[in-house]
Amino acid sequence: MYSQINKNISRYVTFEPEELEIFNSLLEYKTVPKKTILLHEGEMCNFEAFVIKGCVRKYYIDANGFEVILQFAIENAWISDISFSIYEDKPSRVFIETLEDCEFFMFSPETKEALFIKAPKFERAFRILMQRNLAVTQDRLFNTISKTATEKYLEFLEHYPTLSQRVAQHYIASYLGISAEFLSKIRTKIAKQ
Amino acid sequence: MYSQINKNISRYVTFEPEELEIFNSLLEYKTVPKKTILLHEGEMCNFEAFVIKGCVRKYYIDANGFEVILQFAIENAWISDISFSIYEDKPSRVFIETLEDCEFFMFSPETKEALFIKAPKFERAFRILMQRNLAVTQDRLFNTISKTATEKYLEFLEHYPTLSQRVAQHYIASYLGISAEFLSKIRTKIAKQ
DNA sequence: TTCATTTCTTGTCCCAGTTCAATGCGCAAG
DNA sequence: CTTGCGCATTGAACTGGGACAAGAAATGAA
DSSP, X not given: OOHHHHHHHTSSSOOOHHHHHHHHHXXXXXXXXXXXXXXXXXXXXXXXXXXXXXXXXXXXXXXXXXXXXXXXXXXXXXXXXXXXXXXXXXXXXXXXXXXXXXXXXXXXXXXXXXXXXXXXXXXXXXXXXXXXXXXXXXXXHHHHHHSOHHHHHHHHHHHSTTHHHHSOHHHHHHHHTSOHHHHHHHHHHHHTO | OOHHHHHHHTSSSOOXXXXXXXXXXXXXXXXXXXXXXEEOTTSOOOOEEEEEESOEEEEEEOTTSOEEEEEEEOTTOEEOOTTTSTTTTOOOSOEEEESSOEEEEEEOHHHHHHHHHHOTHHXXXXXXXXXXXXXXXXXXXHHHHHSOHHHHHHHHHHHSTTHHHHSOHHHHHHHHTSOHHHHXXXXXXXXXX
């Protein structure tokens, strides 16, 4: 039950069994049906979630009413709007929604604080997770600015090989920052060679 | 001398004077002339720098040989390629270059570790800095995907009011992800109304 | 002061990607 | 079985922004 998340959190920091026990005891297991919105724009994000099973998207709605997907999270990924909400004390600008039936481990900011007090080494583990998150976002910015739509799509397929089977095309288009129609045209062009 | 950086690091965590003394004692003060490259692509980034005075850009060179600026750092900002280099143990894909004569406080990853051992509360402060960094990058991704060039430029002016006087237009264009020529056209259009 | 180099502007042509249909295709619900 | 609806495809017309070129202005070095 806890092996996935323990493996994930131990990736850059080695923990004693007792520390992992404390960690696990603070986690809340939750199942959520598909198409559930976990966080609405304007709310405070009061959770961080680790995806045990399922698929989630994080998106905002731009000035013209278009959804733009910032992140997909599948098995063994973390999802939250930590960067805006927590510590900044600002309401979130994003939505978080399940795309499939999901299982999560979740915890609140308060629980996280409690964890840091009981087992301070987790502070470091979460700092490094944050750094990786930053690296991924920076990479995405890089791609968004300097690659063509076709290149972005091919890279997406490489990076998330299973996701293109699991989610609707127009979600992928939204993630890539292109129109659903144009993605369709790219796909037929690729298929024809 | 240390008041700027102490104010900055104390923004979300309150430190005792002794803790700040430890911190300050580990910092290395450095002046660097303009047009100096602090980090080359392919190197490991072995520093984090706090800008006391001056202006720095962080950029990469894309597949077509174009420079794309990821970040400007001016007074009271941090600059590093921490996300890719340190902990990931991968050579950096970015360059960091001074645009003006600069004064920095710098420290190495090893020094940072030493700091965390002597004064563990800094682990938290740097985690929160990292979160803010992530928030800014995510915001930039948001803007890059869903705003027009004109909107991006106007927002840039609001967000960095002094920078447009300090750096060349083509650097700003590069930051906004548009060509220098097109930025020039945007500027004349804006001026004419 | 002058010459050179870098930066900024302006015009023309062009293309990647958008917008707006229209059509077709599952698939779930009654 | 069929109605309805969300999703994908395709085409035609349009546009934001890029590429290139050539000149103007600013900066700076000797």
